[in-house]
Amino acid sequence: MVSSERRKDANQINDEKSGNETSGQKATVIEFPSALSVRELSDLLKVSPVDIIKRLIRAGIMANINQVIDFKTAAAIAADLGFEAHLSKHVAGANAHLSEANKQSAQKADQTTGLLPRPPVITIMGHVDHGKTKLLDAIRSSNVVDSEAGGITQHIGAYQVDFNGQKITFLDTPGHEAFTAMRARGAQVTDITVLVVAADDGVMPQTLEAIDHARAAGVPIVVAINKIDKPGANPDRVKQQLAEVGLVVEDWGGDTVSVPVSAKDKKGISDLLENLMVVAELQDLKADPNKPAEGTVIEAEMDRTRGALFTVLVSSGTLKVGDMIVVGENWGRVKAMFNDAGKRVKKATPSTPVEVLGLSNVPGVGDVMTVVEDEKAANAAIEKRHHEIELETAVARTVSLSNVFDQISKGKVKELSIILKTDVQGSIEPIKTSLEKLSSDEIKVRVIHSSTGNVNENDIMLAIASKAVIIGFNTEAEPGAKGAAEREGVSLRFYNIIYNMVDDVTKALKGMLTPTFVEVIDGHGEVRAVFTAGKKEKIAGVFMTEGKVTRSSSMRVLRGKQKVYEGPISSLRRFKDDVREVASGFECGIGVDSFTDFQVGDGLEFFRNEKSG
């Protein structure tokens, strides 16, 4: 629902600009200091910094938003935009001084921190069949760094392209599932998301999902409006639909960069790369290449001839052949490294993906890699990692409605993030509004993703990655999602009355919500014999047919369809010994203080009640 007013504004700006640029009207005079930052120039000209960075890039100057440019360069940009720049002696004094000071302090900071610009890392997302894979191919074939005639000999999970002498890294696993799965493991490697929307199809459910996933991660979105070669292509409709979900593109007066492309005809690719560079400049991405490397595993496999192989994206430092590395819980020495073209390389700088040979076990995707001094340091690092994992599980990685108050009180949470799933579209807005209205000064309630349908595994991943709770209205969880939620401790709650839902969230925020319990079935067994022990006590000789029984299990005794006992068990023995647990396929003796009427053939069900949500 873009207002026509907004469109008018954007047009007016364009009219004014083109008027200035082309009609030869008298240019507006403006005063600049002798040096100023891109941001200051953008403020003075009232032009978006994106526009200024684009113009600088076209003039061959790579500048980020904080970079200081000289008067001559600023004046040329201003002239381009229809301004006549004059050097302001007055203001210049103070401002130039300031800018010079800024520049010096920035340089000093860089010297002490050793930070240098690094290439941006890009992930491509969007609805199925909108052309993510084709676009990745088109970009790759446009110009891969180091590619030789004959093309790419080997393919790893990421590649780099060259744009005007600057590198851009693309992660080759398209889709928000991979993106969020990495985030759920604590690894956020992406700097910018390219959202692919097919111009002939428009915004679709997975487009919306991708937007929510990128927003939840706080990663900027650049829209690639794809398939513009198709007869039914309607880029304006796409822009309209994007505006309806709050992504207002630049030519409509918003700040979302959008680029029309055709992955099939390889049109608009360099325009897309230029815009990615601009958005990257705005982020001012830096890393120190002069220290031991750190990185994240983006793919790993056991190669039949070469052994364990993994691709790492270096985040800081420089990885070299011969370095001793710790990856997850493995360690080893880098024996060889290969770049995205399959060529042997000796080192890899920040934002560079390389395939590494040197571990004896295959690490996990999302594992952190660090370079260490020696074997002792490697062992210490692994020990520390173990400890961190333990701490993490102890501290509760996830938020639930029943612990949110606790976490608010401890200052651990300032926002309750909710993923909302409903049966029909019409329920989303009213529920979202009623939930977000519960925000207070202490805690903000935010629905980070909402859609129709059952709770699926993507929702669970997003919940882990964003520490969100999932609320379903007239929906349920898909079987896979239910299992994943239980394993990961993600809170799922289902309602069919809005009042109850809002009431529960209100209580949760005040710490008044009593936890709900779910029954988890541990196993099944069968009574094969009954023994007498002591005077009255009867012990059931049980064969475990499925799962397990533990000493803290509760038990249901079923005679045919009739339940003859439900409650705790008092003793669990194997032969004469008390045991903690007996697994399926084994026999055991079970006694219950308050129940002695076991019969051969009774079915037993073992369960426990677990706190949920």
Ligand code: GDP
């Ligand atoms: P993904 O599911 O998003 O990875 O989509 P694909 O890259 O597999 O593309 C889906 C289909 O759209 C394929 O048949 C592509 O050939 C086609 N396609 C992708 N980009 C374009 C394009 O720019 N123009 C046209 N006409 N077809 C395209």
